[in-house]
Amino acid sequence: MAERIIEFDRVVAGYSESLTILNETTLDVRKGEITLLIGPNGAGKSTVLKTLFGLLVPRSGEVRFEGRVINGRSQRALLADGIAFVPQGRNLFGSLSVRHNLELGGITLPRAELPGRIEEVLARFPRIRERIDNQASTMSGGEQKQLEVGRALLLRPRVLLIDEPSIGLSPKLVVDVMTLLRQLAEAGTTVLMVEQNVRTALKYSDRALVLEMGRLALDRPASELLGDPDLNRLFLGGHAPAVPGVAA
Amino acid sequence: MSAGLRRTVLLVAGLAALVAVAAFAKRSEVYLLTLTLVYLMATFGLNLTVGYAGQMSLGQAAFFGIGAYVAAIALKAGIPFLAVLPIAGIACFVVGLALGFPALRVQHHYLAFATLGFNVLVFLVMRNEEKLTGGTFGISSIPRPTILGVSFEGHLAYFYFTLAGLVALAAALWWLLRSPWGRAFAALRDNPIRAESLGVNITAYTLLAFAIGAACAGVGGVYYASLVEFIEPGPFHFSTSLMMLLAVIVGGSGRFFGPVVGTIVIILLPEVLRSSSIESLKFMQKWYLVFFGLAVVALMIWLPGGILSIADRFRKREAPR
Ligand SMILES: Nc1ncnc2c1ncn2[C@@H]1O[C@H](COP(=O)(O)OP(=O)(O)O)[C@@H](O)[C@H]1O
Ligand SMILES: [Mg+2]
Numbered sequence: 001m002a003e004r005i006i007e008f009d010r011v012v013a014g015y016s017e018s019l020t021i022l023n024e025t026t027l028d029v030r031k032g033e034i035t036l037l038i039g040p041n042g043a044g045k046s047t048v049l050k051t052l053f054g055l056l057v058p059r060s061g062e063v064r065f066e067g068r069v070i071n072g073r074s075q076r077a078l079l080a081d082g083i084a085f086v087p088q089g090r091n092l093f094g095s096l097s098v099r100h101n102l103e104l105g106g107i108t109l110p111r112a113e114l115p116g117r118i119e120e121v122l123a124r125f126p127r128i129r130e131r132i133d134n135q136a137s138t139m140s141g142g143e144q145k146q147l148e149v150g151r152a153l154l155l156r157p158r159v160l161l162i163d164e165p166s167i168g169l170s171p172k173l174v175v176d177v178m179t180l181l182r183q184l185a186e187a188g189t190t191v192l193m194v195e196q197n198v199r200t201a202l203k204y205s206d207r208a209l210v211l212e213m214g215r216l217a218l219d220r221p222a223s224e225l226l227g228d229p230d231l232n233r234l235f236l237g238g239h240a241p242a243v244p245g246v247a248a
Numbered sequence: 249m250s251a252g253l254r255r256t257v258l259l260v261a262g263l264a265a266l267v268a269v270a271a272f273a274k275r276s277e278v279y280l281l282t283l284t285l286v287y288l289m290a291t292f293g294l295n296l297t298v299g300y301a302g303q304m305s306l307g308q309a310a311f312f313g314i315g316a317y318v319a320a321i322a323l324k325a326g327i328p329f330l331a332v333l334p335i336a337g338i339a340c341f342v343v344g345l346a347l348g349f350p351a352l353r354v355q356h357h358y359l360a361f362a363t364l365g366f367n368v369l370v371f372l373v374m375r376n377e378e379k380l381t382g383g384t385f386g387i388s389s390i391p392r393p394t395i396l397g398v399s400f401e402g403h404l405a406y407f408y409f410t411l412a413g414l415v416a417l418a419a420a421l422w423w424l425l426r427s428p429w430g431r432a433f434a435a436l437r438d439n440p441i442r443a444e445s446l447g448v449n450i451t452a453y454t455l456l457a458f459a460i461g462a463a464c465a466g467v468g469g470v471y472y473a474s475l476v477e478f479i480e481p482g483p484f485h486f487s488t489s490l491m492m493l494l495a496v497i498v499g500g501s502g503r504f505f506g507p508v509v510g511t512i513v514i515i516l517l518p519e520v521l522r523s524s525s526i527e528s529l530k531f532m533q534k535w536y537l538v539f540f541g542l543a544v545v546a547l548m549i550w551l552p553g554g555i556l557s558i559a560d561r562f563r564k565r566e567a568p569r
Contacts, residue, residue: 091445
């Protein structure tokens with residue numbers, strides 16, 4: 001089994017004192033794998049990513065990266081550690097050009113390294129190169145997502161957190177994004193992905209974690225879950241069947 | 249024509265028109281135009297704080313005043329104008345950092361309170377520290393510059409001199425906002441949380457925006473002192489800060505040329521109406537404040553993005569993205 005690179009250890013977090021979303025959540029992500037985080041709407045999937053990326057500070061419990069506690073660390077520090085986050089929805093600066101969006105993604109890099117890194121990203125995304133001097137808001141949804149991912153890759157992250165990348169994309173583009181994530185994982189990047197498009201995402205993932213009401217309800221290899229006749233029931237609001245060895 | 253080219257042509261045409269108009273204008277009108285340019289330096293700077301960093305500052309007139317008093321004292325001591333500019337700018341930048349650093353660490357609206365208190369304090373110092381500031385009597389006989397043997401003593405010469413200074417200041421800000429690291433200011437304006445998620449140090453950039461904005465006001469203050477040749481605390485009252493803030497918001501905060509429109513509407517127009525001898529405008533003199541207040545309220549309700557956002561509305565209607 002690959003080593004654990006990210007661990008949540010009985011993490012309690014929420015958006016206010018009275019609103020607890022993650023309720024002693026315990027889970028882990030393994031190095032070099034694509035871990036798919038799924039579950040019903042409002043289960044707290046996005047909250048897991050936000051807590052991991054320091055946007056929410058746990059009230060108790062520990063979030064660990066490579067064994068070190070990273071509770072509430074600043075985004076700059078996390079980026080420097082090699083964790084990048086592509087949140088749900090639109091995350092570009094629409095008024096700026098594509099190039100400027102990319103440059104902002106490299107704001108924490110030494111100035112001299114930036115051109116080389118941008119070239120690296122453009123080589124991977126020819127479509128972005130074509131639009132490099134356009135205003136970001138004029139790009140199609142698919143292009144924007146590519147740019148967001150490209151921008152995150154600028155820092156050559158060791159861990160990529162990505163929240164519902166397929167939203168608003170055509171099936172073909174979804175496959176493109178998934179293929180890209182697979183390539184990254186093959187090259188050693190750890191990916192933690194939240195996705196509603198469960199069937200497609202499972203095909204490209206190594207492992208699936210099911211979150212329900214802020215707790216891990218299921219932890220299985222993706223291929224196994226994909227063959228599970230219960231799969232549909234699981235995501236149509238039903239409860240996960242009890243699986244031996246997983247604390248509900 | 250691309251939007252960038254159109255803007256450049258418009259800008260050059262506007263500047264050329266200004267240069268020509270001033271040459272034929274009356275002395276008092278040139279004075280008023282120069283005064284507007286001077287205020288513009290301060291509002292351009294304030295736009296960085298308000299429009300880009302999203303902070304309310306109620307103390308821009310205090311920095312303007314610090315610049316003016318530094319200039320008055322330094323110019324009278326014989327320090328050349330071009331040396332006084334960086335002195336005043338840096339002084340305001342440093343004071344801005346010192347004021348902004350603790351304020352921005354606390355909470356968002358704290359800067360508004362801190363700058364308000366600061367403005368009141370600076371005003372009191374100007375009024376009461378007679379030895380340094382001349383108190384209510386102020387400082388008179390502030391000289392206008394002579395640079396490399398060229399005198400800018402005359403009202404028209406000083407207008408052109410100030411215009412050149414404003415263009416240089418605006419160009420510097422333009423360059424700053426387009427430099428790779430200055431782009432973070434635009435990111436901050438568009439969405440601070442997104443910016444932070446990319447590793448932009450929000451606190452540092454916000455503080456920097458505020459301090460640079462303060463420095464611009466300081467520079468404006470230097471030009472002001474030399475323009476009016478006599479300064480006293482009055483013009484640096486907190487109410488001037490409010491007018492400057494209003495100018496930025498009314499023009500369209502976070503738009504580069506927003507302060508130009510706002511400063512014309514808030515600072516130049518009332519003066520034009522007040523000093524006008526045309527009968528129909530005399531009526532306006534009486535009612536201007538009432539009309540003006542209503543207009544600002546209406547604007548904030550129907551056009552919260554400021555006057556310059558009108559263009560956006562039309563563009564959106566034509567071609568929705
Ligand atoms: N910014 C927020 N403020 C308050 N509550 C929020 C916020 N974001 C999400 N929530 C609530 O937290 C719960 C979990 O949200 P989220 O993690 O986004 O769920 P998921 O991504 O699994 O759909 C939901 O009940 C949601 O309403
Ligand atoms: Mg979500």
